[in-house]
Amino acid sequence: MKGTHLPIATLAIFAFATFFVSASDPSPLQDFCVAINSGLPGVFVNGKFCRDPKLVTAKDFFFSGLQIPRPTANPVGSTVTPANVEQIPGLNTLGISLARIDYAPNGGLNPPHTHPRASEVLVVLEGTLYVGFVTSNPDNKLISKVLNQGDVFVFPVGLIHFQFNIGPVNAVALAALSSQNPGVITIANAVFGANPPINPDVLRKAFQVDEKLVQYLQKQFWYNNS
Template identity: 60%
Template structure:
């Protein structure tokens, strides 16, 4: 269970997130939107249908359970619990979401990934986390920091970033993102776990790898920390 300090800190990061709202939504809240003339086959884009305001209740703006540790017994040793408008309807149209990140001791990892529709600010509640991001072409500069409870770190919009538990105890962090549906693209999963598999010659050239090694990687099971 998170201590009282951690709960206060979690609410604090919600207020911090409000300063980021204008950075993202109402940009696209999905990976793509194919045009269609048939209204019966169309889907709602950028948000959800809105409840009649007179029928709204406090429950629409509340979520319980973020104090519950995530299951980190997987190959990554990490678990990410993201709270979007799907779980907290009151977030709809507000341009913000929240994440709890749990990392197992001695190497629990939230692997390199990026959010196509949001920036992120991370607040460490427990443990010691090595976090960083890489800038885009052509520089590819790496910015990293060792974070302890109470420390913040910002991951700019759409840049690849990661969190690694370098401590001997579980690590917990809360992150606020500037979209009600920021999306997540885990780099290794997208490259080596694509469905269907990417033609191996593409990856052998791009990553300077042996073809058999690429095929072995593609044959593995790639999981997300959720």
């Protein structure tokens, strides 16, 4: 019996290994693919055309500005400064990006949001932040912590997460993301600021609230901090 089970187990392990290898992003087959915008029809590499390698320069891999404090006098009290493939064309196909987040004192908030294509590693450069993420159904467990200067926290890909400045001074954080273009879905903006609006009956039943409250929320200005 043992002899008959061994080949089946081996094949199963091989099948799972093959699946996971094929399901991951392929390794680049060239040194780089510096992104360029083109109006011509064609096949993109990760959504971008590639510049001729002979025309690539250092500026294609360079971005300056993450050292500059950003204003936070807005409805949510935070500003995100991205450094992804849109700002650094040389990031195309490399699967990484950065962002600086500035938070106003006493309540500056990077609202609950998700990155559909990236996990995030956040390091606090200045100030004190209360951060957290919520696990998926059915538990919806909140995993949160207060971070101080130099602390690091991880937000897994696709999960709703936030950062909130609980200190009396400005806070600054740097985020590293595992995608050249991680994307962001801010929950309140997407649900109540959808264009065209989501049918209020859908939201009333989903949130178990009065329709007037839904209509009120849909009429608000939902600020985009990035």
